[in-house]
Amino acid sequence: MTKPVILSGMRPTGRLHLGHLVGALENWVRLQDTYDGFYSIVDWHALTTNYESTGDIRPSIVDNAMDWLACGLDPNRSTIFVQSRVVEHAELHLLLSMITPLGWLERIPTYKEQMQELSGRDLHTYGFLGYPLLQAADILVYRANAVPVGEDQVSHIELTREIARRFNHIYGVIFPEPQALLTKVPKLPGTDGRKMSKSYGNAIALTEKPDVMKQTVKDMMTDPARKRRSDPGNPDICPVGDYHKVFSDENRNTEVDQGCRSAGIGCIECKMWLFESLQKKVAPIYERRQELESRKNDVTAILEQGAAKAKAAAGKTMELVREAVKI
Numbered sequence: 384m385t386k387p388v389i390l391s392g393m394r395p396t397g398r399l400h401l402g403h404l405v406g407a408l409e410n411w412v413r414l415q416d417t418y419d420g421f422y423s424i425v426d427w428h429a430l431t432t433n434y435e436s437t438g439d440i441r442p443s444i445v446d447n448a449m450d451w452l453a454c455g456l457d458p459n460r461s462t463i464f465v466q467s468r469v470v471e472h473a474e475l476h477l478l479l480s481m482i483t484p485l486g487w488l489e490r491i492p493t494y495k496e497q498m499q500e501l502s503g504r505d506l507h508t509y510g511f512l513g514y515p516l517l518q519a520a521d522i523l524v525y526r527a528n529a530v531p532v533g534e535d536q537v538s539h540i541e542l543t544r545e546i547a548r549r550f551n552h553i554y555g556v557i558f559p560e561p562q563a564l565l566t567k568v569p570k571l572p573g574t575d576g577r578k579m580s581k582s583y584g585n586a587i588a589l590t591e592k593p594d595v596m597k598q599t600v601k602d603m604m605t606d607p608a609r610k611r612r613s614d615p616g617n618p619d620i621c622p623v624g625d626y627h628k629v630f631s632d633e634n635r636n637t638e639v640d641q642g643c644r645s646a647g648i649g650c651i652e653c654k655m656w657l658f659e660s661l662q663k664k665v666a667p668i669y670e671r672r673q674e675l676e677s678r679k680n681d682v683t684a685i686l687e688q689g690a691a692k693a694k695a696a697a698g699k700t701m702e703l704v705r706e707a708v709k710i
């Protein structure tokens with residue numbers, strides 16, 4: 384029996400961090416048995432906000448692919464590829480752009496949010512306005528049935544569904560309307576309590592050397608009200624507490640909660656517990672990543688094979704699309 388198709392992707396953005404692990408990669412690995420997964424390193428998307436500085440894109444591609452593989456994405460079960468190697472994404476993007484009303488793109492909430500967040504960049508380009516449409520093409524070119532997303536991306540999937548409906552209405556039914564496969568993304572702030580972001584330098588890299596990770600954890604911000612060892616704290620307003628909730632087991636979380644609120648434990652002890660929990664999770668990933676470092680050619684070959692497989696699937700869709708559009 385054929386499995387339903389899912390598509391997901393990540394921009395090539397330098398080293399991946401723990402947020403990528405718990406927000407996407409673990410979920411992708413879990414979904415491998417149930418879905419026919421297409422996982423794309425979306426390098427064209429990196430251009431939509433950063434067209435002037437493209438030097439990091441190529442080195443990040445193999446780097447990110449190694450992290451994906453180290454986390455357990457299996458090229459025998461999933462298709463792992465680079466977006467720009469499958470030009471059918473661009474062809475479908477162009478055709479969809481002909482039928483997409485501008486208002487649909489302008490009203491996407493992330494458009495205005497990002498405009499404000501990235502105020503130092505020139506985002507008055509079609510590429511930026513149209514990036515949700517490129518995402519729609521990424522999804523529809525595989526006639527994906529579902530897309531694993533967090534809450535913040537639901538409006539993009541809704542746009543994809545609307546575009547699929549519009550295309551199907553005008554030219555005949557080609558595309559399924561993909562469902563949002565909602566992923567509960569756990570709360571994981573940066574080490575300083577702000578939103579985790581590479582530009583704030585407050586993220587913990589997924590494949591950080593253990594001694595560097597230990598120091599980063601030691602330097603993490605804590606509940607600001609807990610100034611002295613004898614002051615009780617509150618793990619619910621402490622980034623270390625947030626990390627324990629994601630990475631430590633129930634018993635450890637009980638010890639943290641009780642110890643923190645009664646000032647029974649110190650923050651250093653609490654942080655070392657967190658370091659232990661993190662290591663349990665990332666040590667096997669770190670080892671696999673080390674091993675992959677010596678096999679970069681194999682990683683490149685995996686991406687090439689993935690692109691060939693993706694191209695075959697996307698090519699089939701585009702034959703139907705060209706026929707439907709009569710072009």
Ligand code: SF4
Binds near residue numbers: 617618621642649653
């Ligand atoms: S004991 Fe742990 S949870 Fe409580 S304030 Fe210190 S680091 Fe945060």
